[in-house]
Amino acid sequence: MxxxxxxxxxxxxxxxxxxxxxxxxxxxxxxxxxxxxxxxxxxxxxxxxxxxxxxxxxxxxxxxxxxxxxxxxxxxxxxxxxxxxxxxxxxxxxxxxxxxxxxxxxxxxxDAWYLTDLIGLEVRMAPGNTLGLPGGRKVGTIRDVLDGVAQQQLEILMDGPEAGDADGSDEDIPTGLIPFVEQLVPEVKPEEGYITIDPPGDLLPGLG
Structure with a gap:
């Protein structure tokens, strides 16, 4: 890649x-x-x-x-x-x-990609994830790829009942960051429109 x-x-x-x-x-x-x-x-x-x-x-x-x-x-x-x-x-x-x-x-x-290709992809739970959530469940969308101290981090716009306000803005939608490492992001499928994640319970809002 x-x-x-x-x-x-x-x-x-x-x-x-x-x-x-x-x-x-x-x-x-x-x-x-x-x-x-x-x-x-x-x-x-x-x-x-x-x-x-x-x-x-x-x-x-x-x-x-x-x-x-x-x-x-x-x-x-x-x-x-x-x-x-x-x-x-x-x-x-x-x-x-x-x-x-x-x-x-x-x-x-x-079958390669650049990190910028990830923006906009669906974020789904990995099969057999440690939180016990259904594999394949959509939990958010990648908003940005940010530089971290040791590796990039994915900024995720989380799904939820409060997602978006009346005028369609996403300013009030909760967001979270997940380090872009294989242990936490086991699958990256840009051509299929998604990635899968396996985060600990306290890492992303609304999960756990």
């Missing part, structure tokens, strides 16, 4: 409409003394995007080549070519890195 939300930044002077860049990660603090950095991943393909030899770039066009990578809990630790000590690593903190979007045909061939 392909990484998360897109941006119109162009790194080589081309018309941004001709070259779509997708945000992959944000560089955090240095790790150790030999140039490694922690990164907060925005991609659902970290194994591919952070593999040795992969090239990531800033919105201004500076290219970083991955020398090695490893996963630690909810984050990744990378070493980039030319970044050889802690001072150089600390200087990169806060930079966001991108890759060029995959061609639309490739996405179709791989």
């Amino acid at each position: 392909s990484p998360s939300q897109s941006t119109d930044h162009s790194s080589d002077g081309k018309d941004p409409q001709q070259r779509e860049l997708l945000r992959v990660c944000r560089i955090g603090r240095a790790q150790g003394l030999k140039g490694e950095v922690n990164v907060y991943s925005y991609t659902d393909e970290p194994g591919r995007r952070f593999s040795p030899g992969a090239q990531l770039e800033t919105g201004e066009g500076q290219v970083f080549t991955v020398v090695r990578s490893r996963r630690f809990k909810q984050r990744w630790i990378l070493l980039f070519e030319g970044v050889e000590d802690r001072n150089a690593a600390e200087a990169l903190k806060g930079r966001e890195l991108y890759v060029e979007a995959d061609p639309a045909k490739d996405l179709a061939d791989e």
Whole structure:
């Protein structure tokens, strides 16, 4: 699959409409003394995007080549070519890195999707969920995909008798956030119009 939300930044002077860049990660603090950095991943393909030899770039066009990578809990630790000590690593903190979007045909061939494709999908309870609710029951709609500290979060517009006011606005509809991780979001089916969730009882309003 392909990484998360897109941006119109162009790194080589081309018309941004001709070259779509997708945000992959944000560089955090240095790790150790030999140039490694922690990164907060925005991609659902970290194994591919952070593999040795992969090239990531800033919105201004500076290219970083991955020398090695490893996963630690909810984050990744990378070493980039030319970044050889802690001072150089600390200087990169806060930079966001991108890759060029995959061609639309490739996405179709791989049955892949971008995170922005999730907005508007139905949210259904997963079969055998820990709350004991009927599998397949619709409980809401994805309103947005938000950046979290360690991973994206799905903002869910919850279903319920109070959903919407007299003028059709959704301002008074309860919303909730669920981390976009496989344990809590076991199925993602954009082409079929839904995702399934298996949240703990205190995570989303109206469930439990």
